[in-house]
Amino acid sequence: MTLDLLRFTTAGSVDDGKSTLIGRLLYDSKQVFDDQLAHVAEASERRGGEGTLDLALLTDGLRAEREQGITIDVAYRYFATPRRRFIIADCPGHQQYTRNMVTGASTADVSVVLLDARRGVLEQSKRHAFISALLGIPEMVVAVNKMDLVDYSEDRYAELRAEFEGYAEKLDGVKTITYIPLSALNGDNVVTRSAQMPWYDGPVLLDHLENVEVAYDHPGEKPARFPVQWVVRPSNGDGDYRGYAGQLASGALRRGEEIAVVPSGGRSRIAAIDTFDGQLEEASAPMSFTLRLEDELDISRGELICHPDEAPSVGRELRADICWMATDLLRPGGKYLLKHTSRTVTAVIDGLEDLLDTHSLERIEAPTEMGLNDIGRARLRTSAPLAFDPYSSNRRTGSFILIDESTNATVAAGMIAQDASTARAD
Amino acid sequence: MSVAARPQLSHLRALESEAIHVMREVAAEFERPVLLFSGGKDSIVLLRLAEKAFRPAPFPFPLMHVDTGHNFPEVIEYRDRRVAELGERLIVASVQDSIDAGRVVEETGPRASRNRLQTVTLLDAIAEHGFDAAFGGARRDEERARAKERIMSFRDDFGQWDPKNQRPELWNLYNGRINKGEHVRVFPLSNWTELDVWEYIDAEQLEVPSIYFAHEREVFRRDGMLYAISPFTELIDGEEVFSDTVRYRTVGDMSCTGGVLSKAETLEEVVLEIAATTITERGETRADDRVSEAAMEDRKKAGYF
Numbered sequence: 001m002t003l004d005l006l007r008f009t010t011a012g013s014v015d016d017g018k019s020t021l022i023g024r025l026l027y028d029s030k031q032v033f034d035d036q037l038a039h040v041a042e043a044s045e046r047r048g049g050e051g052t053l054d055l056a057l058l059t060d061g062l063r064a065e066r067e068q069g070i071t072i073d074v075a076y077r078y079f080a081t082p083r084r085r086f087i088i089a090d091c092p093g094h095q096q097y098t099r100n101m102v103t104g105a106s107t108a109d110v111s112v113v114l115l116d117a118r119r120g121v122l123e124q125s126k127r128h129a130f131i132s133a134l135l136g137i138p139e140m141v142v143a144v145n146k147m148d149l150v151d152y153s154e155d156r157y158a159e160l161r162a163e164f165e166g167y168a169e170k171l172d173g174v175k176t177i178t179y180i181p182l183s184a185l186n187g188d189n190v191v192t193r194s195a196q197m198p199w200y201d202g203p204v205l206l207d208h209l210e211n212v213e214v215a216y217d218h219p220g221e222k223p224a225r226f227p228v229q230w231v232v233r234p235s236n237g238d239g240d241y242r243g244y245a246g247q248l249a250s251g252a253l254r255r256g257e258e259i260a261v262v263p264s265g266g267r268s269r270i271a272a273i274d275t276f277d278g279q280l281e282e283a284s285a286p287m288s289f290t291l292r293l294e295d296e297l298d299i300s301r302g303e304l305i306c307h308p309d310e311a312p313s314v315g316r317e318l319r320a321d322i323c324w325m326a327t328d329l330l331r332p333g334g335k336y337l338l339k340h341t342s343r344t345v346t347a348v349i350d351g352l353e354d355l356l357d358t359h360s361l362e363r364i365e366a367p368t369e370m371g372l373n374d375i376g377r378a379r380l381r382t383s384a385p386l387a388f389d390p391y392s393s394n395r396r397t398g399s400f401i402l403i404d405e406s407t408n409a410t411v412a413a414g415m416i417a418q419d420a421s422t423a424r425a426d
Numbered sequence: 427m428s429v430a431a432r433p434q435l436s437h438l439r440a441l442e443s444e445a446i447h448v449m450r451e452v453a454a455e456f457e458r459p460v461l462l463f464s465g466g467k468d469s470i471v472l473l474r475l476a477e478k479a480f481r482p483a484p485f486p487f488p489l490m491h492v493d494t495g496h497n498f499p500e501v502i503e504y505r506d507r508r509v510a511e512l513g514e515r516l517i518v519a520s521v522q523d524s525i526d527a528g529r530v531v532e533e534t535g536p537r538a539s540r541n542r543l544q545t546v547t548l549l550d551a552i553a554e555h556g557f558d559a560a561f562g563g564a565r566r567d568e569e570r571a572r573a574k575e576r577i578m579s580f581r582d583d584f585g586q587w588d589p590k591n592q593r594p595e596l597w598n599l600y601n602g603r604i605n606k607g608e609h610v611r612v613f614p615l616s617n618w619t620e621l622d623v624w625e626y627i628d629a630e631q632l633e634v635p636s637i638y639f640a641h642e643r644e645v646f647r648r649d650g651m652l653y654a655i656s657p658f659t660e661l662i663d664g665e666e667v668f669s670d671t672v673r674y675r676t677v678g679d680m681s682c683t684g685g686v687l688s689k690a691e692t693l694e695e696v697v698l699e700i701a702a703t704t705i706t707e708r709g710e711t712r713a714d715d716r717v718s719e720a721a722m723e724d725r726k727k728a729g730y731f
Contacts, residue, residue: 005437035709061574062589063720072590075573076566078619085437087617099594106596229450234483241482247447247598276478287439288446288479301454325594339599342454401599408603413596 005085006214009108009137011101011128012071012093017145018114021184022077022090023055028191029206031079032058055184059090072097074104083210093124098373099325101128102413105135106399109214112141112205117150117181121163123359129168130358134321134375134415136395138175139212140168143205148183152196157181170361173392178212180205222285223310224251225389225397227341228303232290243274243290244299246342249396252284253291253305260308261299262387267308268293302343304387304397312387312397318380319353319417321391322370326404326411330370330378336411338382340400346383347402353377377417391415438626442475445614447598448577449479452559452612455602459487459559459612460552462731463516465497465505466677467634468563468615471623473512474630475614488515490560492548494540495522496658496679504635519551536660539682545730549585552609559602561612562731567619569708571723577616583607585729611731620675620707624700628693637674638696640688644669651684651711675700675707684711 012018026032032040036058044054061075071092079086089104091097105111111132115125132140142164150156161179168177180189181200188194189204203211225248232243253259257270273280274290283289291305299305306312324330330349338347354363355376370376391398402412452459461476463469476485491505509516521540524530529550530543552560566573576592578600593601604610615623627634644655646665652672653659658681661667672685673696690696703710722730 005440033706033709034704035706061570063723064590073574073592075570076617077573078567078617080619080621085619085622103594103596107598229447230454230479232480232483245450245479247443276481286443288443288450337603339601342451395597399597399599401594401596401601403601403603405603408601408605410593410596410601413594 004083005087006110006209006212007087007089007108008110008112008141008209009089009091009101009104009132010112010114011091011104011131012114012124017116017184018071018090018093019056019059020054021112021114021143021145021182021190022088023058024184024187024190025088025206026058026077026079027055028187029079029081070094073100081206081210086209091128093128095123095127095373098127098131099323099413101131102135102323102325105131105137106413108132108135108137110139110141110209110212111137112143115142115144115160115164117144117146117156117160120160121167125164126167127358129164129171130361133171133173134323136173136391136398136415138173139214140174140177141205141208142177142179144179144181145184147181147188147194147197148186152181152188152194154197154199157200167361178202178208180208222250222394223312223389224253224306225249225312225394226253226291226305227343227397228299228301228305229342230301231299241292242296243292244305245288245290246305247288248283248285249341250285250394251307251310252282254282255280258308259293259305260311261297262304262306262311263314263385264297264299264303266295266297266299268295268297270294302341304341306387312389312394314385314387316382316385317350318382318386318388318414319419320378320380320400320414321417322376322378322402323413324370324372324374324376324411325413326409327372328404328411330374330412331368335405337403337405338380338400338414339403340386340388341397343384343386345386347380350379350381353379380414388416390418392418438622438629441618441622442478442626444598444617445475446479448600448612448614449476449561451598451600452561452578452602452610453480453486455600456559456610458555458557459561460490460517460555460557461485461487461561462548462563463489463491463505463509464563464677465491465501465508465635466563467623467627467638468565470508470632470634471615471618471626472561472563473508474626474632477512485512485514487561488517490517490519490551490555490557492519492544492551493521494544494679495520496540496656496681498635498637498654498674498677498680500637501635501677504633508633517551517555519547521547523547524550536662538660540679541682542725542730545585545725545728548731549729552585553607557609558604559610559612561614563615564613564731565615565618565620565623566613568706569722571720571726575613575616575726577613578602579611579613580604581609581611581729585609587611587726587729589723589727621697621700624693624697628697631693634693635677637677637685640671640673640691642669643672643685645672645685652686653684654680656680674711676711678712682712686710
């Protein structure tokens with residue numbers, strides 16, 4: 001079974017074809033309403049003369065974005081076909097708004113990276129591909145756009161594809177890359193197959209998005225991870241009830257199974273899986289429900305329930321990739337709040353190991369600090385133990401944010417490394 | 427009932443689960459949340475999600491309605507009945523009280539509306555009760571400014587939204603840290619569309635106010651919309667009153683919410699009608715969004731819902 005809800009991300013500026021591509025997807029899948037279309041037609045004619053219809057205007061956002069012709073922050077857009085519902089995280093491409101691109105990528109199942117067929121593999125496309133890989137989006141689509149401006153040339157497409165493949169080789173974490181030549185302006189290979197490119201026999205974009213498999217398609221294949229968010233204890237009458245409420249981050253749980261509680265270390269069995277609609281025999285990710293256990297354990301928010309033979313790592317020392325999102329610099333010794341699943345602790349930066357150049361993908365060893373939009377690897381120590389997995393095997397239990405206590409700002413996205421708890425490098 | 431028995435609902439179940447997660451995070455991390463309940467379809471869904479998140483316990487927050495005094499009477503009647511059924515506490519913040527206290531000045535003329543005045547009443551009530559988080563039923567598919575908003579959206583101590591400087595919102599890790607006097611707006615239905623809301627109401631068999639179904643009503647046409655005759659609307663020269671079969675797609679004030687011609691008398695028929703519609707809900711029924719290209723953005727910056 002494939003889930004009928006797909007989240008994908010695009011990135012770029014208003015003028016580089018991204019908005020036109022989204023507009024084309026919405027328009028050709030008949031998701032544009034008459035009043036939106038009338039508004040776009042009117043605005044198009046005002047800017048481009050009589051008879052023009054600029055589909056990019058369908059993704060118009062804030063006043064400042066319209067004025068400057070750029071995308072500043074993520075906009076979320078929705079469309080549906082008989083097969084699936086889609087959520088598009090429409091992201092900015094400029095380096096200065098990297099943090100907003102990371103926001104959009106963090107919840108996506110698929111990323112659609114745009115290349116301009118005339119201009120080749122630009123910095124912005126590379127950054128989006130890199131962020132997509134860093135954020136663990138397993139499925140990537142490389143949409144080679146504006147094919148109409150290179151005479152639908154197969155040679156040019158092959159050239160760009162080879163160039164991108166050279167870059168993508170160095171990216172970890174991407175499972176599949178699907179290349180699609182298209183023209184968003186004319187609609188070639190977006191929703192309908194183009195007669196201009198008979199040499200291309202792969203899927204058209206919408207067809208691919210309708211059929212690609214996403215992580216939740218096989219929830220049973222991953223270890224169960226149930227972070228406790230909230231303890232349900234009615235004070236009115238139902239005095240014996242004590243349930244642990246949360247959203248299953250991965251895997252499946254069954255009534256009667258033995259479970260372990262980490263990091264505190266208790267063991268019990270599942271007495272009931274409660275929902276408002278009644279009890280379940282089995283529940284799988286990403287469902288929200290309430291667990292009751294056979295034994296009385298002291299479990300509060302921030303604990304994680306799992307199967308005893310598939311427990312996550314537990315520790316106070318982490319290595320993680322950090323995407324720094326604040327203008328204040330990140331330096332060793334810095335102290336922050338760290339929010340991981342439903343647990344918030346204090347963390348101190350023990351050291352910076354390297355900084356990544358997103359263009360060359362080269363690592364700069366032992367940096368002294370990280371600035372806004374820098375990405376690098378850091379070592380952290382926490383005030384209380386965390387139960388975690390590497391980000392590459394679990395996006396929910398492998399991710400965290402850092403919060404600056406003095407400003408309350410979210411200053412970093414963190415992705416726990418594969419070798420998170422190995423001995424320190426120094 | 428098991429999810430596997432209703433596979434056609436899986437996208438709704440995924441959206442439901444995400445929304446329940448959001449509500450529990452807010453309940454756990456904030457001291458004084460409140461749920462804004464208008465009696466409209468979106469906040470009706472919020473109430474069902476709160477039941478799913480917190481039962482068998484009572485809700486860990488009260489409900490609040492910002493009452494303009496210009497509501498459809500059917501909606502107020504529904505609101506009170508639903509709150510009584512749930513056994514939860516409702517706070518009513520009244521725009522009339524804000525007018526009487528001189529906090530706002532009533533607009534005048536045939537196009538007068540209390541829509542803008544609500545913002546002051548809402549912010550005053552949030553301050554008075556010390557609320558630090560307010561759940562709202564707004565969705566990103568409604569309007570272009572809303573498409574930009576975070577699920578948990580920060581408001582400064584003036585209640586203002588700064589759309590160019592929003593906190594990054596990563597994965598499902600919400601940063602609920604605020605200082606005293608600040609608050610957050612929380613939108614558990616951010617990723618739902620109008621059709622999702624109606625399909626969910628149908629799947630859950632939720633009761634909604636009768637004005638959402640086709641009924642005979644005395645109306646007049648203005649700016650391409652059909653307005654109800656009410657004590658809060660004033661005819662402009664040339665406008666004629668006639669009777670027709672209408673229903674409402676959104677529930678706002680009688681003064682700024684238009685009805686649509688419809689024969690949909692059941693939830694199923696409403697779902698079919700929404701699935702086939704070619705006009706957005708706000709475009710078809712809300713005068714408050716037609717003021718300018720950025721009408722919603724401007725109101726939201728000032729603290730509107």
